[in-house]
C-alpha cells in the first residue's frame with residue numbers, strides 16, 4: 430500500500446506505528462503564516478502525513494523572502510504565498526488535503542480559521558497577531574505552538590489551554606515591533622522544524638509537549654536554553670478559563 434510505503438520509516442518507530450500514523454492522518458492543523466517558520470513547519474507536517482493542513486497568509490512572495498522561505502522558488506515571486514505553498518505541499522504529498530486561505534488573520538475571521546482544527550502552529554511575524562491567536566486558542570481549548578525568530582535567535586513555547594501558561598502570561602501586550610525582522614535563513618528552519626515536531630508529538634501523544642517553559646535557541650553558539658515560565662495570575666486570558674476549569 431502506497432501510504433505504508435510513504436511513511437515506512439516512521440511507522441517503524443515502535444511507539445508510533447500504524448496507530449500513530451492514523452492519528453496523523455486524522456488530524457487537522459492550522460498553520461498561520463507560511464513564511465520562514467510556517468513554510469518549513471507546513472512542509473514537515475505534510476511530509477509526516479498530517480491529513481489536513483489549513484494555511485493562512487495574505488502575503489505575496491518577494492525576492493527578499495527566499496533567504497529563508499524554502500518552500501518557494503524564484504518562479505513564485507509575485508504569487509500569493511498560500512497558492513504557491515499549496516502547490517508545493519501537494520507535490521510533496523498528494524495523499525493529504527491542503528486548504529490555502531489568502532487572508533490575514535484578524536478578530537473578524539479567526540473563528541472561521543480555527544474551525545475544526547486540532548492544533549495551531551505559529552508562523553507569524555508579529556505579536557499582535559500571535560496574541561490574538563493565543564487568546565482564541567485558550568478560549569477554544571486548542572493547543573498552540575508558538576515560534577519566533579530574530580537575527581540568529583529562535584524561540585519556541587507550546588501552550589496547552591487549561592493546563593499550561595499561555596503566551597500572554599509571558600507577553601502581556603505586544604512589544605514594540607520591527608517592520609522588518611532581520612534573520613539568518615537557517616534559524617527559522619530550526620524553529621519551524623521543532624514546531625512541526627511538537628505538533629507530531631501532540632497529535633500522536635508521544636513524549637512530552639514543551640510547555641511551562643520557553644526554548645531559546647542561540648544560533649551563534651548552537652545552544653538551546655529552557656527558561657521556566659509560570660502562569661501569570663494577572664493574565665486576563667487564561668485566568669478566566671483556568672478558573673472556569675477549577676469550578
Ligand SMILES: [Zn+2]
Pocket residue numbers: 594595596597598599660661664665666667668
Ligand atoms: Zn495566560
